[in-house]
Amino acid sequence: MLDVGFCVSGSWHVLLGGRKLSTGKGNVGMFHLPGDSWQSLYPPDTCIQGVGISVRIDALRSMFEDEPVTHEGLNRLLRGGADATVLEFGQMTAQEMEGVKQVLMAGSVDALRKLFLEAKTIELLHSFLVARNAQGRKPLTVAEIRKMASAVEIIAEDLEDPPCISGLASRLGMSASKLKSCFKEYTGDSVYSYIKKKRLENARRCIESGEMNVTEAAVSVGYSSLGHFSRIFKENFGVLPKDVSKGRYCLRHTAGM
Numbered sequence: 455m456l457d458v459g460f461c462v463s464g465s466w467h468v469l470l471g472g473r474k475l476s477t478g479k480g481n482v483g484m485f486h487l488p489g490d491s492w493q494s495l496y497p498p499d500t501c502i503q504g505v506g507i508s509v510r511i512d513a514l515r516s517m518f519e520d521e522p523v524t525h526e527g528l529n530r531l532l533r534g535g536a537d538a539t540v541l542e543f544g545q546m547t548a549q550e551m552e553g554v555k556q557v558l559m560a561g562s563v564d565a566l567r568k569l570f571l572e573a574k575t576i577e578l579l580h581s582f583l584v585a586r587n588a589q590g591r592k593p594l595t596v597a598e599i600r601k602m603a604s605a606v607e608i609i610a611e612d613l614e615d616p617p618c619i620s621g622l623a624s625r626l627g628m629s630a631s632k633l634k635s636c637f638k639e640y641t642g643d644s645v646y647s648y649i650k651k652k653r654l655e656n657a658r659r660c661i662e663s664g665e666m667n668v669t670e671a672a673v674s675v676g677y678s679s680l681g682h683f684s685r686i687f688k689e690n691f692g693v694l695p696k697d698v699s700k701g702r703y704c705l706r707h708t709a710g711m
Contacts, residue, residue: 455508456531458582459483460546460554464502467495470541477543482550482582486511486531486540505554507579517583520644522635525587547585553578594639601626602640605633609645613652614674619645650675654690657683661698668695 465478468485470492477483496502515532523529527540546554557574560567594602605626609616617625622645623633637645657671669680672695677683687695 455510456484456486456514456540457506457508458579459485459504459506460550460578461502461504462551462554462558463504464500465497466500466502468541469493469495475541475543480546480551481543482546483543484527484540484582484586485542486538488537488539503558505557505575505578507575509579518587520634520646521587522631522638523587524592524635525589528583528587544586547581549581550578550585553581594636598636599640601628602636605637605645606641606648609649609652613649613656616649654687658687658691658695658698661695671695 459477460482461478461480463479465476468475468477468483470487511531514528518528518532523532527542531538531540553574557571557578560571560574605622608622608625616622619630619633623630626633628636634645637643637648641648643651653675657666657675660666660674661668661671666674668684672678672680672683675683677686684694684696687693691698
């Protein structure tokens with residue numbers, strides 16, 4: 455388990471390998487200490503208030519399946535699994551502090567409150583992981599920007615049958631992991647999500663122009679279920695594809711998958 459603790463009042467200490475690490479109000483800690491001899495110390499007559507979240511390593515790994523991991527501690531944990539040691543303390547962001555306060559103010563736990571707490575806990579964990587992972591990111595170099603521009607061109611040349619990630623990485627002269635990281639930084643999407651987005655935009659244009667009907671457009675972008683295609687289309691563009699085909703709407707903004 456990776457444990458994340460948010461503290462809004464009080465203080466406590468961790469003894470690990472001869473080191474004494476302190477945390478308290480406004481701090482957040484991330485720790486995974488397998489096999490290490492460590493001890494928590496709590497000052498007497500101290501009231502500690504906060505929120506603790508534990509997440510399984512396999513669940514954490516699935517969260518970052520399409521996301522490059524640039525934070526050193528998270529990267530070490532996801533590569534080393536149960537044997538990796540992670541211990542880090544820092545300041546909470548304003549967003550994290552607000553999320554913790556909302557959880558603590560939830561009150562008694564009935565069915566609806568439980569649903570609220572689960573949603574807020576997931577939101578809080580997401581905020582923490584995104585913020586910490588972003589700390590390890592480095593700006594793309596000029597050479598990397600040029601390679602990512604080439605990657606976008608290669609994908610656009612054959613959007614219906616683009617190269618796989620390993621093939622694209624080979625053409626660009628870089629590793630697959632480096633491609634994933636740079637591409638995400640350059641476009642804001644994973645390679646897979648970017649291709650899906652561009653295919654959906656093409657389908658939209660074909661429907662608008664009358665070049666294809668809705669069924670043909672759905673098949674052209676790989677959707678065998680017309681209902682599924684219509685749902686994804688509406689999630690991205692706000693209208694159903696059948697309404698676009700009837701000329702009720704003319705869409706001019708970009709999709710997001």
